[in-house]
Amino acid sequence: MSAAEWKERCEAEWSLQGAPMPDGLxxxxxxxxxxLGRNFLKNPAPHGLSAETPPPEPDLPEEPDRGPPRFQPDGDFTGWTTDIEVLPYDSSGIPAGAMVCALPQYSWFSMEQIVDLKAEGLWDELLDEFQPEIVIKDWYEESQLHKSIYQLHVKLLAADKSTVISEHTVSPTEDLSEYSHIWKEVSHVFSSYGPGVRYVHFVHRLKNSFLNGFYPTLFTGSSVTVRAVKSSQ
Structure with a gap:
């Protein structure tokens, strides 16, 4: 097909009527x-799980794990940059004079990716003038290890990768009064974010616990997608 025909095909299939589509592309x-509509994150389910089926129940050891503490869950984290923050023991709720045999030790396991929107096929005029919606989704396991087990921070960055044009943070508090071992969805739509966006920085943290065994908080279905919808609508 000719260049004009490819352009018409993109416009028709992605409903881009009204979006800037320069001839030079x-x-x-x-x-x-x-x-458009494709997940830009690599390896969105490192644990091999799907939000369409319940998360697996914790594997309770028959005997205490007497080895060194673990802080990173199993999984293939190819495509992610990972980091571990081991947290100090929390003894705030222990009465004075009480004898403590063991305390759980918590850690945050961080995973991040930076999406280059132009490298993924988007173009300057679309991002700056049309400003399509940028949709973030994630699912995390209600592990009930702690009242705070999940954090998400997403930033829309300029071409220099340091200027933040827009950002969104999620840090929910869990209800530990009832056992609800389910997947929880987290989502956000960036709209009317202004010109200059070239990168999406996606980072989430999940809390793990070690006490006579390792108990992670799992995740799946992470995604960054761009919808052919004008964000100012």
């Missing part, structure tokens, strides 16, 4: 990249 390459 290689529309065949843009079409083959399929940047």
């Amino acid at each position: 290689d529309w065949k390459s843009v079409y083959e990249a399929r940047p």
Whole structure:
């Protein structure tokens, strides 16, 4: 097909009527990249789990784990940059003079990715003038290890990767009064964020616990997608 025909195909299939579509772009390459509606995050389910089925029940050991503490869950984290923050023991709720045999030790396991929107097939005029919606989704396990087990921080960055144009933070508090071992969805839509966005910085943290065994908080279905919807609508 000709360049004009590839351009028309992109416009029709992605409902881009009204969006800036400069003639200078290689529309065949843009079409083959399929940047709209595709998940830009790599390896969105490192534990091999799906939010369509319940999270697995914790594997309770028959005997206490007498080895060194663990702080990182099992999984293939290819595509993610990971980090571990081991937290100090929390003895705030222990009465004075009480004898304590053992306390759980918690850690935050952080995973992050930076999405290059132009490398994924989007173009300057679309991001700056049309400003399509940028949709964030994630699922985390209600592990009930602690009242705070999940944090999400997403930033829309300029071309220098340091200027923050827009950001969204989630840090829920869990209800520990009832056992509800389910997947919890976290989502956000960036809209009307202004010109200059070129990168999406996605980072989430999940809390793990070690006490006579290792108990992680799992996640799945992380995604960053761009919808062909004008964000000012």
